[in-house]
Amino acid sequence: MERSTDEAARGLLRAAEREAIGTVWDRFQKQSPQCAFGELGVCCRNCLQGPCRISPFGDGATADTIVARNLARSIAAGTAAHSGHAKHLVHTLLKWTEGKAPDYPVRYEAKLRSLAARVGIAADGKTVKELAKEVAELALADFSAQETPLTWAATNVTDVRVHKYLELGVVPTGVDAEISEIMHRTHYGVDADPINLLLGGVKCALADFASCHMGTDFADILFGTPKPVVSRANLGVLKPDAVNVALHGHNPVLSDLIAQTAKEMDYEAKQAGATAGLNLVGICCTGSEVLMRHGIPSATHSVSQELALLTGAVDAMVVDYQCLMPSLGNLAECFHTKLVTTMPIAKIPGAVHVEFTESAGREAATQIIRLAIDAYKRRDPKKVRIPEHETAAIAGFSTEAIIGALSGEQGRSSQAPDRQHRKRQHPGCVSVCRM
DSSP states (O other): OOSOSOHHHHHHHHHHHHTTOOOHHHHHHHTOSOOHHHHHTOOOOSOSSOOOOOSTTOOSSOHHHHHHHHHHHHHHHHHHHHHHHHHHHHHHHHHHHTTSOTTOOOSOHHHHHHHHHHTTOOOTTOOHHHHHHHHHHHHHHTTSOOSSOOHHHHTSSOHHHHHHHHHHTOOOSOHHHHHHHHHHHTSTTSOOOHHHHHHHHHHHHHHHHHHHHHHHHHHHHHHOOOOOEEEEESGGGSOTTSEEEEEEESOHHHHHHHHHHHHHHHHHHHHTTOTTOEEEEEEHHHHHHHHHHHOOOEEEOSTTHHHHHHTSOEEEEEEOSSSOOTTHHHHHTTSSOEEEEOBTTBOOTTOEEOOOOGGGHHHHHHHHHHHHHHHHTTOOGGGOOOOSOOEEEEEOOOHHHHHHHHTTOGGGGGOOOOOOOOTTTOOSOOOOOOO
16 A cells, blocks of 8 residues: 555655665554554553553553543643743744844734734833733733633633633633643542543643634734745755755744745855755745745645655755654764754754754854755765655635635735724634644
8 A cells, every 4th residue: 555645755755665764654564563552542651550450340540531641641742832832932022022032023013913902902002012012921921820711712712612611610721730730630649530631631722722822823923924825835846956945843933034044045055056046945834834924835744754855855954843753863864964953942863953042043044054055065966856746835824814805805914803802701703723
């Protein structure tokens, strides 16, 4: 059976098989058959007081309890990742208001003012920096335990849902607090009721929803709200006569700056012999960010991220955090590719680490691009195998763009209708999260 329906992926996988280069598909096959207990979700490593026995006699935690605990912990982990992304963006905006991140001004004032109105902050008489600071500080308050619901949850769900959440006792009051509570209640000697555990998971999932929405809001303020854009997709977007830089991960804080800096450094790539200059491509969620805001083509997605390196044409793969396969380090060593990690919480053995900070973001972007140009000089043309497969892609369907199109006002894709502040009454409309 073919491992992919995409011809570009199939060709590279056949080449990897011939050269005995392992990928995620090979690792999965080597682990087969999968553990039946694991497939059912009844493996438990949450404490050292077991083992709990999956038997009709009810020794220890039941299968339902184990599954509920594992699911709740998975929800907490996802919430931690998404909320970390959102918090990073909020801190970036806050640092700009304090003069500590000059490369990250408010790009979209209309979204800032619309958001301020939604969360109940008056904008009259305030400068952009004053308003941005107040909005950012309110967002950071959502991470700590409070006595009131999360602002980014309460202002983005419908009345009917809010009443149901209140009835079930699953209204989140602090993102970090909900994550911590899940870790506590799933440990030894705490919650063993599977229904109660699942309700705890729902509560944490709502904190995740709030974090995702927050991340989308602040990304739009910092980098602009996406509008429909036509680009290209699939591995054929890599160019044999260009310095190819793949942007991979989940956060646009660095990649957006690389996209800006690359325009200024294209001549350096040409001086190194790359007649087509610099060619940025996206992978996974960071790829989506630069696609919908800069029109940068998307090379591939998370599962097939290794295939980009197998083309032999990626001169640097720049990663931030989330969705990164640890195998990238070993795979890059098979080629000339520089794998560049940038975040202190996401390092990979074999990678070059260029520490990124908001205060010196442009310097990091410049250093990374020069690493790619230097790697291009060592590229082995015999190892280059770029699939001749790419297709048109249309992205950038933000909530604002959709509302603008449906309202018949083409210019309104830059601003959605303001929603009156109803934090306590809870508004009756839902926004689309692109995070």
